[in-house]
Amino acid sequence: MTDTTTRTWNRTYRGPAGTGAPRLAALLGVHRDEATPQQVLETERFDTDDHRLSAADIRLTLHRGGEEQDQWHLDLPDGDEAEQLRVPLAPDAGATPEVPAELQELIRGVVRDRAVRPAGRIRRVRTETRLHGDADRLLAVVVHDDVTLATLGRATEVEAWTEVELHRAEADNALITELENRFAESGLRPAAPAAEEELERLLRPAPKVRKRRSGPRGSAGAVLLDYLAAQADRLAAEELRVRRGGPDSVHQLRVASRRMRSALQAYRPLLDRRRTDPIVDGLRELGQELAPARDAEVLHERISDGLAGLPPELLLGPAQAQMTRHFARVEAEATAAVLTALDGERYATLRTAIDALLERPLLTKRAARPARKELPALVARTAKRLEDAVGIATDPAAPADHRDTAVHTARKAGKRLRYATEVAESVAGKDAKRFAKSLKGFQSALGEHQDTVVAREALRELGSLAHPAGENGFSFGLLYGRDAARAEQIERELPELWATAWSRRNRRWLR
Structure with missing residues (x-):
């Protein structure tokens, strides 16, 4: 018996850079697929040259494109979801915009006299395909991202890979299994979303070893x-x-x-x-x-x-x-x-x-x-x-x-x-x-x-x-x-x- 229970969940799959979109034609139970126009999404992290914000577990990011629609985010170590520290990007901000004054005020005690500049960037070239069944029911959404991650500043590191995210709507288990098989054929394997975590790892400075002339342990x-x-x-x-x-x-x-x-x-x-x-x-x-x-x-x-x-x-x-x-x-x-x-x-x-x-x-x-x-x-x-x-x-x-x-x-x-x-x-x-x-x-x-x-x-x-x-x-x-x-x-x-x-x-x- 086919399981037709409605569930909503997401799964992520990862492959080498340049991995093409998986085949989505002639899928069981899919009557129509709808591809949205390609879009470019960028997340730019700002920090000091010595990464003081990352060391303090503070994330200052500028999001461009997608649902965020050109918006600054400030995430603090003890913040909660109810507190939205979000500021729209000024229309005339330019390629390298200034951090808004209200956000500068919050981070001033951490950055002190250091300038805050772009420190890292995540760029996603995204294609989204929506799979519909009978009566035009939405069965699933396949999001294909070509991901490029780069650190900026004195030292530059660049990484690239492909991520595919599967959003299940009303798809049954048979369709999900077929989709996962096609992902595997394309070289995609299950993996957790990694871009933000990888950029965080690259930007977080190594812990300082304090040089203490403190004598023996327990002194x-x-x-x-x-x-x-x-x-x-x-x-x-x-x-x-x-x-x-x-x-x-x-x-x-x-x-x-x-x-x-x-x-x-x-x-x-x-x-x-x-x-x-x-x-x-x-x-x-x-x-x-x-x-x-x-x-x-x-x-x-x-x-x-x-x-x-x-x-x-x-x-x-x-x-x-x-x-x-x-x-x-x-x-x-x-x-x-x-x-x-x-x-x-x-x-x-x-x-x-x-x-x-x-x-x-x-x-x-x-x-x-x-x-x-x-x-x-x-x-x-x-x-x-x-x-x-x-x-x-x-x-x-x-x-x-x-x-x-x-x-x-x-x-x-x-x-x-x-x-x-x-x-x-x-x-x-x-x-x-x-x-x-x-x-x-x-x-x-x-x-x-x-x-x-x-x-x-x-x-x-x-x-x-x-x-x-x-x-x-x-x-x-x-x-x-x-x-x-x-x-x-x-x-x-x-x-x-x-x-x-x-x-x-x-x-x-x-x-």
């Missing part, structure tokens, strides 16, 4: 450099997300920069400070430039939630509308400032310095010592800084403004300690992880205290703006009072939280 320097390299990769990935307007991207970029800065500060004795101090300064400046956008995001959410939680009788005037107008302006200005910073010379210099440090690190003699002994000792030094700040923050005899400053200092010192502990976890194991976990509650309380400080400044501003506009600032004042009370509560809880986190058992691995 303190080797462990530190591995951590720094991971944060450098995270920095690049989050920068790309910021440029795309990804959710929480500014915060994650700031976290990556803080992790790297904290590691460089906590483990200063392992690296030449003439190299690392400028990087620390650059990362600090980056954090300061990112702070307004992150603070605006956190404040907007905090105040919005606070207003939404008020009983209706305490929500006086158009407070929500006033808050929305205020933060729309603040967030827009902060976002523009972030992008300006990422496009600036200081950030480009910072990224170059980080790359140079990882490729040619200047490690000290101390960096060659075993990581399992050296890293805990350096973490202990960072922990002492936190302990001193907490001593002032929890001292009831200290002036209130001194305690506020000490709480802020302790919060920053706590973050540095947490990230320094992360570096050591690979060699200190469970002890370091338990220590980091024990600090979490204390650190969260410090973070919330800082949120109340920043929120009160914003609430005071919102309240002061309400009166001249003829509006009521009562609701903002109420939230201000709640945040002040919460800050005092946290300060009362800090000694107990600290005692739990700073127990002898939790810090016994430090030495």
Whole structure:
């Protein structure tokens, strides 16, 4: 019995260059074949001379002809199908068009000062034949491509082959078998589509072997450099997300920069400070430039939630509308400032310095010592800084403004300690992880205290703006009072939280 079940699938067959189209005459059940006019399809990959986009798993291509109809595509490593980064080619673009400005903005952090040019090209000369059965039913489509692949630039490689793609519509198994036999007669064999993958292979640069004077495996320097390299990769990935307007991207970029800065500060004795101090300064400046956008995001959410939680009788005037107008302006200005910073010379210099440090690190003699002994000792030094700040923050005899400053200092010192502990976890194991976990509650309380400080400044501003506009600032004042009370509560809880986190058992691995 002939199987006439309707299926839709594609299969690809490959043969040597110049393989002619398979015979399609007198096929069983085919009443008519229809050949479309020959068309030329080109896919041109753009990259820097040293293939930075390919190394970052980013594909910038220009498609000409076919369904794409002269269109730029930008495919990012963490993109999804729902996000279509597609830009039509300008009608007057010429033979070698400029990359559209909106796409240049997204890749600027990867290419930096390097020019983006055509790096490779796939050219397909295509003929398509549609096979029809009785009642003009479409049975199958045979697509014949003469494929030529070439790399461009300093080194040129050219490959060519023939691909035939079979699209099954309503063809039965007998027709499919006959078609496959004729493909085989022409020298075509089943194979996966290969053009894009082959071009990717040719363009992707060989992985860089970082020359590290890190001493034996398991040394303190080797462990530190591995951590720094991971944060450098995270920095690049989050920068790309910021440029795309990804959710929480500014915060994650700031976290990556803080992790790297904290590691460089906590483990200063392992690296030449003439190299690392400028990087620390650059990362600090980056954090300061990112702070307004992150603070605006956190404040907007905090105040919005606070207003939404008020009983209706305490929500006086158009407070929500006033808050929305205020933060729309603040967030827009902060976002523009972030992008300006990422496009600036200081950030480009910072990224170059980080790359140079990882490729040619200047490690000290101390960096060659075993990581399992050296890293805990350096973490202990960072922990002492936190302990001193907490001593002032929890001292009831200290002036209130001194305690506020000490709480802020302790919060920053706590973050540095947490990230320094992360570096050591690979060699200190469970002890370091338990220590980091024990600090979490204390650190969260410090973070919330800082949120109340920043929120009160914003609430005071919102309240002061309400009166001249003829509006009521009562609701903002109420939230201000709640945040002040919460800050005092946290300060009362800090000694107990600290005692739990700073127990002898939790810090016994430090030495």
